[in-house]
Amino acid sequence: MHPSLPRLRGKLEVDTELGTFLGDTRIRLLEAIAKHGSISQAAKAVPLSYKAAWDAIDAMNNLAEHPLVTRVTGGRHGGGSTLTPYGEKVVALYRALESEYQAALDRLAANMHSSEHGDFAQFRQLLKRMSMRSSARNQFAGTVCALREGDVDYEVRLRLDADNELVAVITRESAENFQLHMGQELYALVKSSSILLLTDNKVKTTARNQLWGEISRIVDGPVNAEVTLVMPGGKSLCAVVTHDSLERLGLEVGGKVCAVFKASAVILCTYQ
Structure with a gap:
């Protein structure tokens, strides 16, 4: 590219109708997990907060066809996280697309002097991605x-x-x-506040949705606690319960729990 011409730089994002699925930050998080084998270490390397890293992993695993990250919860012998073969392919594909994307921008910048401003504006408009965003956890x-x-x-x-x-x-x-x-x-x-948690599989309920999983994370607070459970297959659910409920049910990381919520x-x- 000619040194006197401006260089266009873009950030490649893979969007779903619910928002950004993959972007530079999440890809760097995946690469850091592959390098360190630890979500906490990967979060520091990006950098991201520990909670933000977990939330990003949950979102990617939920929206992907197959899980990108496998996790072993902490305990006496510690825990770890690794990329699945599918996750490794996703990272490699993203980096390859990113390289092609930047090459295309370089070619565009090189030809800007012979292009009409209207053409360039239309191209910029074409690159914009519209996506739906939701506050649902x-x-x-x-x-x-x-x-x-x-x-x-x-x-x-x-x-x-x-x-x-x-x-x-x-x-x-x-x-x-x-x-x-x-x-x-x-x-x-599904809003996290709409989910009830049960630990007794003998309890009868009229709620149509009853999804069992293993608690992977608990973020406790003075009034409420955020409980994340991982279901078979790697997808996760987050529920917000009171601190009293947390203690009464004896919820802890590694325990089995059922997420219950109405079809409505x-x-x-x-x-x-």
Whole structure:
């Protein structure tokens, strides 16, 4: 590239309809995990807060087809984290795309002197990615595996992975707007405050969604605590419970727990 010409630099981001799935910070976090074998060490290297690193890993594992990171919770002998083979491929693909992306920007900058300003403005507009953002702590991608039509509403069952399904109830109007059909990809949002936790598998409840997992993290506070559980297959759920509930249920890292929430608490999203 000619030294007198301005250089365009861009940040490559891989977006979903729920926001950024992969970007430079998350890729550097994955690379640091591969190097250090520890989330805490990787977070310091990026740098990120320990909680932000965990949240990023949970989000990537939930939205990816396969988990990118496998974790062993801490304990007497400590814990560790490693990239899965799928995670390693994702990092390599991102870096390859990033290199091609920068090369394309360099070629564009080299030709700017012969391009009309309008063309360049249109190109910049083309690069903008519109994405939906949500404050819901739990975000999942799944495919419709069952539909049941009622007089007023629709019951929609989503397959999250080989081990887990999620049930939502939406209005007939929403179902018609979504043009629901089997195999359709949808996104499910569940607020952490809508989730109840149970430890006794004999307890009966009318809630349609009952997802068991192992507690991977607890962030305790004076009033509430944030409890994250990892389900079979690597996807995670976060629930906010009171400090009293935390103590009464005897919740601790490594313990088994069931996340319970109503089908009406699930918000479904799609894209055009």
